[in-house]
Amino acid sequence: MRIINSTASADGFRLPAEFERQYGCIMIFPERADSWQYGAVKARKAFARVASLISQSEFVTVLASAAQYKNARRLMPPEVRVVEMSTDDAWARDVSAEFVTDGKELRGVSFGFNAWGGLHNGLYFPWDKDDAVSEKLCDLYGADMYDCGDFILEGGSISCNGKGVLLTTEECLLSKGRNPTLTKEQIERRLCGALGVEKIIWLKHGLIGDETDGHVDNICVFCAEDEVLLSWDEDENSAQHAVCLECLEILKNSSLADGRPIKVHKLPMPKPVYMTQEECDGLDFFDGKPTRTADIPLSASYVNLYIANDCVVMPFFGGENAEADKKAQKLLQEIFPTRRVEGVYARDILIGGGNIHCITHQIPEYGPAARNESRR
Amino acid sequence: MRIINSTASADGFRLPAEFERQYGCIMIFPERADSWQYGAVKARKAFARVASLISQSEFVTVLASAAQYKNARRLMPPEVRVVEMSTDDAWARDVSAEFVTDGKELRGVSFGFNAWGGLHNGLYFPWDKDDAVSEKLCDLYGADMYDCGDFILEGGSISCNGKGVLLTTEECLLSKGRNPTLTKEQIERRLCGALGVEKIIWLKHGLIGDETDGHVDNICVFCAEDEVLLSWDEDENSAQHAVCLECLEILKNSSLADGRPIKVHKLPMPKPVYMTQEECDGLDFFDGKPTRTADIPLSASYVNLYIANDCVVMPFFGGENAEADKKAQKLLQEIFPTRRVEGVYARDILIGGGNIHCITHQIPEYGPAARNESRR
Numbered sequence: 001m002r003i004i005n006s007t008a009s010a011d012g013f014r015l016p017a018e019f020e021r022q023y024g025c026i027m028i029f030p031e032r033a034d035s036w037q038y039g040a041v042k043a044r045k046a047f048a049r050v051a052s053l054i055s056q057s058e059f060v061t062v063l064a065s066a067a068q069y070k071n072a073r074r075l076m077p078p079e080v081r082v083v084e085m086s087t088d089d090a091w092a093r094d095v096s097a098e099f100v101t102d103g104k105e106l107r108g109v110s111f112g113f114n115a116w117g118g119l120h121n122g123l124y125f126p127w128d129k130d131d132a133v134s135e136k137l138c139d140l141y142g143a144d145m146y147d148c149g150d151f152i153l154e155g156g157s158i159s160c161n162g163k164g165v166l167l168t169t170e171e172c173l174l175s176k177g178r179n180p181t182l183t184k185e186q187i188e189r190r191l192c193g194a195l196g197v198e199k200i201i202w203l204k205h206g207l208i209g210d211e212t213d214g215h216v217d218n219i220c221v222f223c224a225e226d227e228v229l230l231s232w233d234e235d236e237n238s239a240q241h242a243v244c245l246e247c248l249e250i251l252k253n254s255s256l257a258d259g260r261p262i263k264v265h266k267l268p269m270p271k272p273v274y275m276t277q278e279e280c281d282g283l284d285f286f287d288g289k290p291t292r293t294a295d296i297p298l299s300a301s302y303v304n305l306y307i308a309n310d311c312v313v314m315p316f317f318g319g320e321n322a323e324a325d326k327k328a329q330k331l332l333q334e335i336f337p338t339r340r341v342e343g344v345y346a347r348d349i350l351i352g353g354g355n356i357h358c359i360t361h362q363i364p365e366y367g368p369a370a371r372n373e374s375r376r
Numbered sequence: 377m378r379i380i381n382s383t384a385s386a387d388g389f390r391l392p393a394e395f396e397r398q399y400g401c402i403m404i405f406p407e408r409a410d411s412w413q414y415g416a417v418k419a420r421k422a423f424a425r426v427a428s429l430i431s432q433s434e435f436v437t438v439l440a441s442a443a444q445y446k447n448a449r450r451l452m453p454p455e456v457r458v459v460e461m462s463t464d465d466a467w468a469r470d471v472s473a474e475f476v477t478d479g480k481e482l483r484g485v486s487f488g489f490n491a492w493g494g495l496h497n498g499l500y501f502p503w504d505k506d507d508a509v510s511e512k513l514c515d516l517y518g519a520d521m522y523d524c525g526d527f528i529l530e531g532g533s534i535s536c537n538g539k540g541v542l543l544t545t546e547e548c549l550l551s552k553g554r555n556p557t558l559t560k561e562q563i564e565r566r567l568c569g570a571l572g573v574e575k576i577i578w579l580k581h582g583l584i585g586d587e588t589d590g591h592v593d594n595i596c597v598f599c600a601e602d603e604v605l606l607s608w609d610e611d612e613n614s615a616q617h618a619v620c621l622e623c624l625e626i627l628k629n630s631s632l633a634d635g636r637p638i639k640v641h642k643l644p645m646p647k648p649v650y651m652t653q654e655e656c657d658g659l660d661f662f663d664g665k666p667t668r669t670a671d672i673p674l675s676a677s678y679v680n681l682y683i684a685n686d687c688v689v690m691p692f693f694g695g696e697n698a699e700a701d702k703k704a705q706k707l708l709q710e711i712f713p714t715r716r717v718e719g720v721y722a723r724d725i726l727i728g729g730g731n732i733h734c735i736t737h738q739i740p741e742y743g744p745a746a747r748n749e750s751r752r
Contacts, residue, residue: 002454066442066462066505069512078378082515085460086442129442136445139458 001135002144004107007193013100013107014196017162017222018307021365023106024059025308026137027051028359029072029082030090031065034124034291035352037282042348047090048075049344050306050313050356055079057309058362061140063087063133083140088115088130091354093217094154096361097134099143100196106366108138108145109194111153116212117177118152123211123353124286141363148194152178156215156358158191161222164198164257166191171205171214178213198257203247207231208240209299217357218301220247223265223335226256231301232266240269265335267328270321272297275351292351302328304355306362312336315346315355378520380483383569389476389483390572393538393598394683397741399482400435401684402513403427404735405448405458406466407441410500410667411728413658418724423466424451425720426682426689426732431455433685434738437516439463439509459516464491464506467730469593470530472737473510475519476572482742484514484521485570487529492588493553494528499587499729500662517739524570528554532591532734534567537598540574540633542567547581547590554589574633579623583607584616586675593733594677596623599641599711602632607677608642616645641711643704646697648673651727668727678704680731682738688712691722691731 008014030040030047037043051060055077063085064072073082087095094116097108113131115122131149138145159167172178173187182190188200206214219231230247233240244266251262277294285291300321305314312332316325325343333341349355384390406416406423413419427436431453439461440448449458463471470492473484489507491498507525514521535543548554549563558566564576582590595607606623609616620642627638653670661667676697681690688708692701701719709717725731 001449001457069508073377073511073515081377081518083459084462084512132445135449136460139449142457 001139001142003147004144006146008100008107008109008146008196009193011102012196013102014162014164015098015100015160015166016364017160017225018362019223020162022058022309022362023365024061024363025054025306026092026096026361026363027060027062028087028090028092028095029062029064029068030352031068032089033284034286035089035283037279037351043352044075046344046346046348047359048077050359051080052077053311053313053342053344054306054308054360057311063092085133085136086129087133088124088127090352091130091156091358092361093156093354093358094212095130095133096155097137097143097145098155098195099363101364101366104367106141106143106363108134108141108143110134110138110145110147110149111151111194112149113154114152114177116154117175120177121175121213122177146194148190151190151194153191154212154215155361156212156217156354158195159216159221159228160195160197161225161256163225165201165222166195166197166199167201167203167216167220167222167228169203169206169214169216169219172212172216175213201250201254203250205243205246207299207301208243209297211353218299218304218355219244220251221303221357223307226260227263227265227335229265229267229303229335231269231303233269265331267302267331268324270300270302270317270324270328273300273317273321273347273350274298279351298350300350301355302332304357305332306356306360307336307339311340311342313342313344313356315350316343317347317350318345377515377518379523380520382522384476384483384485384522384572385569387478388572389478390538390540391474391476391536391542392740393536393601394738395599396538398434398685398738399741400437400739401430401682402468402472402737402739403436403438404463404466404468404471405438405440405444406728407444408465409660410662411465411659413655413727419728420451422720422722422724423735424453426735427456428453429687429689429718429720430682430684430736433687439468461509461512462505463509464500464503466728467506467532467734468737469532469730469734470588471506471509472531473513473519473521474531474571475739477740477742480743482517482519482739484510484517484519486510486514486521486523486525487527487570488525489530490528490553492530493551496551496553497589498553522570524566527566527570530588530591531737532588532593532730534571535592535597535604536571536573537601537632539601541577541598542571542573542575543577543579543592543596543598543604545579545582545590545592545595548588548592551589577626577630579626581619581622583675583677584619585673587729594675594680594731595620596627597679597733599683602636603639603641603711605641605643605679605711607645607679609645641707643678643707644700646676646678646693646700646704649676649693649697649723649726650674655727674726676726677731678708680733681708682732682736683712683715687716687718689718689720689732691726692719693723693726694721
C-alpha cells in the first residue's frame with residue numbers, strides 16, 4: 001500500500017454513490033459490552049442476517065477482534081469472510097476509509113476518527129483502534145491511500161450522488177468536536193478535493209436524538225443521482241417534524257452540480273422507540289456511568305438502510321411499528337424497482353446506537369475483473 | 377470460508393512444490409521479546425529485506441499484531457501488504473495452513489500447532505494464537521478449509537516435490553510432542569490424505585541443535601521434482617556429519633513415486649554459529665528463565681532458504697562464514713539457473729530460532745487469473 005501525496009480530485013478519482021455497482025461491503029462484529037446489551041448475542045444475529053443478505057450479491061468482509069474471531073466465523077455464513085482486526089466498536093460506516101475509483105483502480109481515503117466528537121463530546125475514549133481501521137482496510141484491499149488523518153470525518157455524515165454532489169449536515173461537520181479550526185469554506189474545499197466531488201449541499205440538522213451530532217445518513221440520503229430519501233415525521237406539531245421540514249426546504253432550494261432539481265421521497269418515520277429498563281440493565285457501565293437510559297427516544301429511521309447490488313436491506317422495528325415497517329418497505333420497493341427490499345429486525349442494532357447503514361460500508365466496483373471471486 | 381469434511385486427496389487437490397509457480401507468500405512481523413533480541417530491531421530489517429526480495433515476483437502479506445501494525449507498515453516496502461493478526465511468534469512456515477490446489481481452486485489444510493512439542497517439549501506456552509493462524513489465513517484468502525486440527529504438523533517438518541512425494545524426519549513426526557497416539561503408518565496415511573501425496577520418504581534425524589525436533593527444512597528439501605538439497609557437514613569426524621551421511625544413505629536407497637532415483641546436491645554447512653553473550657542479554661526471560669545461552673551452537677544451514685518465482689532467497693551468515701556464504705550461493709546459482717540467488721544477512725533471524733524458510737510460507741499459483749493484482 002502506497003500513501004499518495006495528492007487528492008482524489010486531482011487524480012481523477014471520485015466517490016461513487018452507494019446505489020452504483022459495488023464490489024463488496026465491510027462490517028464489524030459487535031462486542032463492546034457498554035454498547036451491546038447482554039453479550040451482544042441478539043445484535044450479532046441481526047448483524048449476521050444483514051451480512052447474509054448483502055453477501056448474496058457482494059463480497060462481504062466482517063472484522064472481528066482476536067478474542068471473537070472464532071465465534072464470529074461460526075456465526076457468520078460461510079460466504080462471508082471474517083478477518084481479525086482490532087476496533088473500539090462496530091460502526092464500519094464511520095471508521096472505514098472511503099473508497100474512490102477512476103473506474104480502473106481502487107483507492108482509499110483515510111480520514112481521522114475521534115468517536116464522534118473527541119474530547120469535546122465523543123462517545124468513548126480512547127478511539128485509537130477505530131482510528132487505525134481505515135488505513136488497515138486500504139492495506140487489506142491493496143488500495144493505495146490518501147492520508148487525510150488530520151481531517152475528522154465519519155462516513156455516516158456524508159451521502160454522495162456519484163456525480164459530484166455530497167449531502168451533509170452543519171450540525172455534524174461544523175460541530176466543535178470535528179474540525180473546529182476550519183471554516184465552512186475550508187471544510188468544503190477539503191471534502192471536494194478528498195472525495196472528488198464538486199458541490200456540497202448543507203442541511204442544517206440531523207434527527208433529534210441522534211448521538212452522532214446529526215449524521216445525514218439517518219435523515220436524508222441519495223437513492224439516485226437526483227433523488228433523495230428524507231426521513232419524515234408526520235406529526236406536524238413535533239420538533240422532529242420541524243427538522244424534517246427544514247431539510248425539505250433546503251432540498252427544494254438546492255440543485256445538482258448540473259443545475260437539475262432534487263426529487264425528494266418522504267419516508268414516514270416509525271413511532272418513537274425506547275430502550276426498556278431490562279435492556280439498559282444488560283449494558284456495562286462506561287467509565288462508571290450508564291451509557292443509555294430507558295426514557296430517551298432512540299433516533300429510529302428507515303433511511304438508515306444499505307443499498308446492495310441486488311437488494312436494499314432496511315430496518316424493521318416490529319411491535320407497534322409493524323405496520324409502519326410494511327408501509328416503508330412498500331414505498332422503498334417502488335423507489336428501488338430493480339432490487340428486492342428486505343427488512344431485518346433491527347431493534348438490537350438500534351439500541352446499540354445506530355442502524356443498518358451505520359454497521360456497513362460499501363466498496364465500489366472498479367475495473368473489468370472487479371467481480372472476480374479470486375480477488376478475495 | 378467453508379470447512380470441508382473430506383480430504384485433499386479424495387478431492388483431487390495436491391500440495392505443490394515450493395519451486396512451482398507461486399501466487400504469494402506469508403510472513404509474520406517479529407515482536408516476541410524472548411525470541412528477538414533488543415526489540416527485534418535488527419531482525420525486522422532482515423525480515424523486510426526478505427519480504428522485499430520475494431515481493432518482486434509474488435504478492436507478499438506480512439501479519440502484524442495490533443500493537444505493531446503501524447510500525448510494520450512503515451518498515452515494510454509498499455509492495456507488501458500488512459494485515460493485522462495476532463500470533464505467538466513469527467514462524468509463518470510452521471503456523472500457516474498448507475495450501476493445496478487442483479489447478480483451478482485454492483484450498484487450505486489447517487493442522488494443529490503446539491509450539492513444537494506442546495506440554496512435552498514445546499518452546500513456549502500458550503500457543504493458541506499461533507494455532508488459530510491457519511484458519512484465519514484460509515479465511516483471509518477465501519480458501520475453503522480442510523480441518524486437520526487434531527493432527528499436529530508444522531510446515532517446516534515436510535518438503536514436497538509436487539509429484540506425490542513428501543520428505544520428512546522421524547525425529548520430528550514420531551516425537552512424543554506431536555502425535556504420540558498414532559503409529560508411523562497412521563501418520564503416513566493422514567499425511568497422504570491431507571496433502572494429496574502418495575509416498576513419504578522418512579529421514580531419521582534433522583540437524584543436531586535444531587530446537588524443532590529436527591525439521592526437515594533445515595537439513596534436506598526438494599529443489600526439483602527429483603532433486604534435493606542436503607545440508608552437508610564436511611568435517612568427517614563430527615556428529616553432524618554422521619547425521620548428514622545417514623540422510624544421504626536413505627536418499628540413495630529411496631525413489632520417487634514413479635520409481636526414479638533422487639539426485640542429491642550436497643550443500644556444505646557454514647562454520648558453527650554461536651550467539652554472543654551480549655545478544656543473549658538482549659532477550660527477555662521466558663517464564664523466569666533465559667531462552668538462549670551463548671555456548672550452544674545454532675543450527676545454521678544454507679538449506680533453510682525460500683524459492684520465490686524469480687529468485688532464491690538464501691541466508692548469509694557473514695563474518696568467518698563470508699567465504700562459505702559465497703560458495704553456497706555459487707552452488708545454488710548452478711542448481712537454480714532460472715532464478716537469481718540472493719543472499720540476505722540472516723544472523724538476526726537465526727538467533728531468533730530459525731531461518732529464511734522458517735519465516736516464510738508460499739501460496740501456490742492456481743487458476744488462469746491467478747496473478748491478477750486485483751486479487752489482493
